[in-house]
Amino acid sequence: MSQTRIIINGSKGRMGQALIACAARMPELEVIGAVDVGDDLAALVPKADAVIDFSFHNVTVGVAELCAKHKKALVIGTTGHSDAEKSAIRHLQSAIPMVWASNYSTGVNTLFWLTRKAAEILGPGFDLEVVEMHHRLKKDAPSGTATTLLEILGDVRNLQFKDALRHGREGIVGERTSNEIGIHAIRGGDVVGDHTVIFANVGERVELTHKASSRDTFANGALRAATWVVSQKPGFYDMQDVLGLK
Ligand SMILES: NC(=O)c1ccc[n+]([C@@H]2O[C@H](COP(=O)([O-])OP(=O)(O)OC[C@H]3O[C@@H](n4cnc5c(N)ncnc54)[C@H](O)[C@@H]3O)[C@@H](O)[C@H]2O)c1
Numbered sequence: 543m544s545q546t547r548i549i550i551n552g553s554k555g556r557m558g559q560a561l562i563a564c565a566a567r568m569p570e571l572e573v574i575g576a577v578d579v580g581d582d583l584a585a586l587v588p589k590a591d592a593v594i595d596f597s598f599h600n601v602t603v604g605v606a607e608l609c610a611k612h613k614k615a616l617v618i619g620t621t622g623h624s625d626a627e628k629s630a631i632r633h634l635q636s637a638i639p640m641v642w643a644s645n646y647s648t649g650v651n652t653l654f655w656l657t658r659k660a661a662e663i664l665g666p667g668f669d670l671e672v673v674e675m676h677h678r679l680k681k682d683a684p685s686g687t688a689t690t691l692l693e694i695l696g697d698v699r700n701l702q703f704k705d706a707l708r709h710g711r712e713g714i715v716g717e718r719t720s721n722e723i724g725i726h727a728i729r730g731g732d733v734v735g736d737h738t739v740i741f742a743n744v745g746e747r748v749e750l751t752h753k754a755s756s757r758d759t760f761a762n763g764a765l766r767a768a769t770w771v772v773s774q775k776p777g778f779y780d781m782q783d784v785l786g787l788k
Contacts, residue, residue, distance in 0.1 A: 546769045549575035549590045551583060551605055552597030556679075557619060560757035561594060565765055587612050592768045599623045599682065603630045610637040615771040618642040619764050621686025632778065639774040643781040644686030646763030650737070651781045653752045657691055657739050660748060661698040668741040668748070670695050671724035675736040683727040684709075687737055695723050695739070 548565070552558045553576035565571050575586040578597075587593065587608050592615040595605045599622040609616040621644055623631070631642070645651070661670070672695070674688040684692075696703035701721060708715075708724045718724075735754040740747065754760070767784045782788050 545570060545572040546772055547572050547574045547589065547591045548765075548768050549573075549577055549583065549586050549593045551577045551593055551595045551601070552620070554578040555596060557596035557757055557760060560761035561596065561764065564758055564761040568765055568769075570769055571765060584608055587614055590614055591772045592617060594764055594768055595620050596764070599627060603627050606631050606634050606638075606640070609640075610634045613638060615768070615774070616640045617764050617767045617771060619646060619760065621689075622682030635778045636776055638776050639771045639779065640777075641767040641771045641779045641781070641784060643763075643767070643784075644690040645735075645760065646767060646781055647752075647754060647759040648763060648785065649752050649754070649759065650687055651763075651785055651787065653737065653739070653750060654690060654694060654782070655787060656750055658694050658698060660739070660741055660750060661695055664741050664743070664748065666699065666720060668743045669718060669720070669724075670699070671726070671740040671742065673726045673728065673736075673738045673740065675728040675730070675733050677732045677734065678729055680729060683729070684725050685727070685735065685737070687735065688725060688727070691737060691739055692723055692725060699723075 548571055550558055550561045565573050574590055577583045593609055594617040595602055596619040599620055602618055602620050606616055615638055672688050672691050674685045676685060693703055696706055706723045708722045710726055734757060738749055738751040740749050770784045
């Protein structure tokens with residue numbers, strides 16, 4: 543069996559360490575580079591089949607450009623990109639296959655699917671709120687996963703996503719309108735990642751919750767995405783493609 547040769551970028555971080563540990567249990571993968579600040583990613587990329595990036599938002603564009611230059615596949619786990627960074631990354635989709643997912647866990651991708659179904663079934667009478675909680679060291683907010691959930695809700699409700707968002711509430715904000723989606727980011731302790739989508743109507747409420755208790759769930763998904771993406775045509779894919787949920 544030929545192994546998929548991967549580089550892990552951001553290897554000293556929480557996710558990088560989980561990726562290294564999980565990859566060691568996958569004989570179909572070989573980690574040929576564990577790269578962090580100060581290491582020479584450019585020298586290693588030609589020797590790899592795919593790069594997995596779990597670093598920082600302003601690093602991903604350069605990683606994607608390196609992969610495009612050498613025609614190597616890319617798995618993007620990093621979150622918190624600006625609109626300009628996102629469009630620079632998207633620009634490279636004609637050159638290489640890329641998997642870009644705000645969350646690589648199977649459970650969260652099921653939550654994405656359920657959220658779309660619930661929003662479609664419950665309809666506009668239900669108020670939409672998303673609550674997420676992460677560890678105290680997380681740098682971006684709301685989380686990439688919460689942003690994907692908000693995009694799904696905005697899409698089903700046909701709302702201009704950014705105008706509809708209410709980031710927390712403070713002061714005399716007035717009554718809630720039906721065209722808003724609340725988002726609340728809680729930070730504390732060592733929480734790996736909790737997400738709840740609330741559908742609230744008069745007389746009843748539906749809540750969909752996912753709680754991650756180990757980073758291995760994201761790491762295993764990203765590694766699975768790496769073995770999958772190396773045989774795909776150039777373009778953009780997400781975890782639903784990898785899991786065959788589309
Ligand atoms: N998509 C998912 O499923 C998922 C899951 C968890 C975390 N994340 C995201 O992954 C990213 C990393 O999370 P984390 O908790 O591991 O963060 P972390 O801060 O623990 O690790 C990030 C690592 O990237 C390194 N880094 C920074 N700049 C770099 C550069 N120029 N080159 C190489 N390495 C560089 C840092 O030194 C650090 O070791 C965050 O954006 C987080 O939101 C995504």
